[in-house]
Amino acid sequence: xTTRREAVHDTLRRNEGFRSAQDVYAEMRLHGAxxxxxxxxxxxxxxxxNGQVDVLRTDDGESVxxxxxxxxxxxxxxxxxxGRTVEVAxxxxxxxxxAVGREHGFTEITHTVEVFGTCxxxxxSVPSSG
Numbered sequence: 001x002t003t004r005r006e007a008v009h010d011t012l013r014r015n016e017g018f019r020s021a022q023d024v025y026a027e028m029r030l031h032g033a034x035x036x037x038x039x040x041x042x043x044x045x046x047x048x049x050n051g052q053v054d055v056l057r058t059d060d061g062e063s064v065x066x067x068x069x070x071x072x073x074x075x076x077x078x079x080x081x082x083g084r085t086v087e088v089a090x091x092x093x094x095x096x097x098x099a100v101g102r103e104h105g106f107t108e109i110t111h112t113v114e115v116f117g118t119c120x121x122x123x124x125s126v127p128s129s130g
Contacts, residue, residue, distance in 0.1 A: 004035055008043035009052060009067060017083030018056055018064035056114055075112075079119035088115075 011024050019027075025040045044065050047053040053065045054076065068074075070087050073094075077086045093113050101109035 002043075004039055005043040005046055007033060007035065008040055009047055012047075012053060012065060012067040015066075017085055018054075018066045018078070020062055020064050024065070075114065077115045077117065079122055080116050081118055081122040084119045084121070 007028065008024060011028055012019065021037065021041050021044055024044070025035070025037045028035055028040070044053065044055075044063075048055045048065065051071065052068055054068055056064050056066075056076065056078070058064055066085060068087075074087045075090045075093065077088050078084070090113060093111070097109055097111040101107070
């Protein structure tokens with residue numbers, strides 16, 4: 001791994017949530033890194049291709065990145081408010097994706113599943129009835 005790619009990866013590992021390339025670039029520059037935005041984009045793409053970072057598309061179509069905590073296939077539960085992310089296994093999703101693919105004659109099935117909600121910390125407290 002190149003030094004710059006490792007520096008981008010280190011920046012992502014210091015944060016829990018998903019970050020845009022611009023956010024990663026800004027943080028790196030703030031800490032004195034001599035790196036261009038194009039280099040950050042290339043590093044993020046290489047890291048994603050190698051399975052070292054997860055990529056999500058936001059509602060407005062922007063790609064955001066997060067260092068993988070696991071090296072096995074997984075899905076994400078993401079808080080819409082704070083961005084907190086939990087990696088989750090989804091065996092039922094795996095079986096469903098394979099079955100749907102076979103049903104329609106597809107092979108080499110891959111998929112991405114992200115589940116969005118509001119985490120307990122960001123949820124308004126529900127008054128108890130009583």
